[in-house]
Amino acid sequence: MEAVGSRFSLFREINCAVSVSASARMVGPAVISSACVAAVVKHDRGRTSRNDSAKTSTTRTKTGRLQTSTAGRRVGDSQKLNLEVSPHRAVSVVRLMRIELGGAFADLLNEQGKGSGYNEMGYVERTLGFRTRNLDDRDLRLVTEIVGGTTRWKRYLDHLILSLCHDENTFRSMEPLLLQILRIGFYEILKLEMPPYAVVDENVKLAKAALRVGAGNMVNALLRKLVLHKERSSLPEPKVDGDGRQQARSLATIHSHPVWMVRRWINQLGLDEAIKLMTWNNTDPCFSIRANTGKGFTRADLVEELEKCKVPYDLSQHLDDFVRIRTGMQVVIQAGLLKKGFCSVQDESAGLVVTVVDPKPGESIIDCCAAPGGKTLFMASRLNGEGSISAVDINEGRLRILKETAKLHELNQVITTIHADLRALDSNNLKADKVLLDAPCSGLGVLSKRADLRWNRRLEDMEELKILQDELLDSASKLVKPGGVLIYSTCSIDPGENEERIAAFLRRHPEFCVDPADKYVPSHFVTEDGFYSSNPVKHSLDGAFAARLLRSTR
Numbered sequence: 072m073e074a075v076g077s078r079f080s081l082f083r084e085i086n087c088a089v090s091v092s093a094s095a096r097m098v099g100p101a102v103i104s105s106a107c108v109a110a111v112v113k114h115d116r117g118r119t120s121r122n123d124s125a126k127t128s129t130t131r132t133k134t135g136r137l138q139t140s141t142a143g144r145r146v147g148d149s150q151k152l153n154l155e156v157s158p159h160r161a162v163s164v165v166r167l168m169r170i171e172l173g174g175a176f177a178d179l180l181n182e183q184g185k186g187s188g189y190n191e192m193g194y195v196e197r198t199l200g201f202r203t204r205n206l207d208d209r210d211l212r213l214v215t216e217i218v219g220g221t222t223r224w225k226r227y228l229d230h231l232i233l234s235l236c237h238d239e240n241t242f243r244s245m246e247p248l249l250l251q252i253l254r255i256g257f258y259e260i261l262k263l264e265m266p267p268y269a270v271v272d273e274n275v276k277l278a279k280a281a282l283r284v285g286a287g288n289m290v291n292a293l294l295r296k297l298v299l300h301k302e303r304s305s306l307p308e309p310k311v312d313g314d315g316r317q318q319a320r321s322l323a324t325i326h327s328h329p330v331w332m333v334r335r336w337i338n339q340l341g342l343d344e345a346i347k348l349m350t351w352n353n354t355d356p357c358f359s360i361r362a363n364t365g366k367g368f369t370r371a372d373l374v375e376e377l378e379k380c381k382v383p384y385d386l387s388q389h390l391d392d393f394v395r396i397r398t399g400m401q402v403v404i405q406a407g408l409l410k411k412g413f414c415s416v417q418d419e420s421a422g423l424v425v426t427v428v429d430p431k432p433g434e435s436i437i438d439c440c441a442a443p444g445g446k447t448l449f450m451a452s453r454l455n456g457e458g459s460i461s462a463v464d465i466n467e468g469r470l471r472i473l474k475e476t477a478k479l480h481e482l483n484q485v486i487t488t489i490h491a492d493l494r495a496l497d498s499n500n501l502k503a504d505k506v507l508l509d510a511p512c513s514g515l516g517v518l519s520k521r522a523d524l525r526w527n528r529r530l531e532d533m534e535e536l537k538i539l540q541d542e543l544l545d546s547a548s549k550l551v552k553p554g555g556v557l558i559y560s561t562c563s564i565d566p567g568e569n570e571e572r573i574a575a576f577l578r579r580h581p582e583f584c585v586d587p588a589d590k591y592v593p594s595h596f597v598t599e600d601g602f603y604s605s606n607p608v609k610h611s612l613d614g615a616f617a618a619r620l621l622r623s624t625r
């Protein structure tokens with residue numbers, strides 16, 4: 072990821088440098104983004120005095136950010152309020168830039184309500200050079216839809232943008248902000264089926280205000296071309312022909328996934344299932360919410376709150392404390408239900424892993440890779456105040472979140488956090504009845520929710536993860552008391568991270584055997600080998616895996 076990030080910033084610097092020179096000539100420096108300013112300062116050090124004489128100054132703020140001001144106008148002044156540009160597009164384009172540069176996730180779900188329009192307006196101003204009015208609920212919904220969708224469909228959208236450009240070089244040398252604006256426009260016309268001329272108009276306005284007139288003209292030309300192709304049903308779609316590799320490339324473009332994933336899934340699942348999986352990954356996700364019974368807040372209480380807020384819901388068919396919602400997550404966040412600790416966002420597939428652990432009052436449990444604590448908290452709520460959970464994680468920041476959430480959920484009396492690398496933990500003084508290893512994994516089961524994840528994973532990661540998973544399994548096994556249980560879980564659907572890791576573990580550790588999961592979860596979630604496995608296509612849930620392994624009493 073580092074490598075991709077640094078390559079991207081170099082690309083950004085070079086392209087921003089070009090655009091800043093152009094924008095300075097055409098509309099003046101008030102629209103120059105701070106990222107571009109940073110790039111131009113680096114790229115064009117020798118010309119500082121000329122910039123100075125153009126009544127533009129670039130200063131560094133206390134936080135180290137470069138800030139551009141013209142005589143009488145500064146970043147943050149109220150003149151920077153732009154009421155022409157649609158706020159949700161401005162926020163979306165900036166969020167997309169942040170995702171591409173590795174600085175943000177595509178989901179809006181965190182309990183502090185970060186990702187709300189209010190918090191993001193600062194980023195908008197720093198990136199685009201102006202603010203818009205604050206976002207209302209409708210804008211927030213649109214941001215979620217546009218950012219998630221544009222991120223998912225990136226490869227397909229880029230294929231079309233490239234096909235409609237004069238030449239490949241125009242596309243390859245396009246500055247990132249312009250490319251994001253085009254992606255949004257293409258997505259709105261093709262996938263949201265929005266009125267095309269409104270989309271053209273709005274995105275042209277954004278490009279002119281955020282970049283320069285020429286950028287607006289380019290957006291205008293390409294979006295109009297797209298509208299024509301769409302009306303004539305002559306979109307340049309890739310053809311699925313040629314050898315296996317060529318077919319995988321075309322399918323990867325049509326369904327907007329990395330080629331290596333498509334090839335892997337065609338090999339593992341067959342063509343039809345691979346296409347169904349990609350289709351699932353590209354649909355808007357459904358979210359599940361768990362009522363925090365540990366705090367005395369029941370699912371009936373949650374349902375009452377959702378009805379008050381007019382958020383439509385379905386009761387989970389698999390778990391007593393869970394409800395599913397398709398829309399209205401922003402309303403839930405704004406109602407403060409998460410902030411007050413009454414409930415948590417947790418997929419049922421993750422909840423079912425806890426069902427496989429089957430925590431019982433009085434037990435000692437070690438949660439080996441615990442942060443940020445989704446499963447720890449659900450397990451703790453099952454202990455009814457009796458027993459203990461040691462929550463281990465290598466990431467101090469995430470562990471801190473776990474600790475704070477445990478307090479908020481009033482479950483801290485049974486949870487102790489341990490900041491450590493599991494592989495270096497002294498197992499002599501720490502043993503438990505049950506040990507959960509929710510291992511770091513590729514996340515290939517949760518691609519519909521984590522829209523950005525497919526672009527961050529590389530084939531090489533799969534090999535590196537296997538090594539880590541084996542090491543962590545070996546370390547976790549030492550913490551299990553004789554006669555105790557080790558539960559290994561992932562949010563992946565990849566056999567290399569799931570069944571194959573367990574088979575290899577059992578070869579190294581004959582003192583463990585499989586305890587079939589059908590005693591804990593409905594049988595349609597249980598594989599022939601006795602493992603819990605949720606599958607997006609089959610169960611309409613995120614993909615997850617869990618193996619329950621019993622340690623012999625000796």
Ligand SMILES: C[S@@+](CC[C@H](N)C(=O)[O-])C[C@H]1O[C@@H](n2cnc3c(N)ncnc32)[C@H](O)[C@@H]1O
Pocket residue numbers: 439440441442443444445446447463464465466469491492493494509510511512
């Ligand atoms: C899949 S996430 C765990 C999610 C968590 N169980 C939950 O339900 O919220 C994997 C976690 O493993 C942690 N981790 C990775 N390597 C580790 C190591 N060597 N020792 C301990 N924790 C590790 C990561 O910091 C990350 O928080």
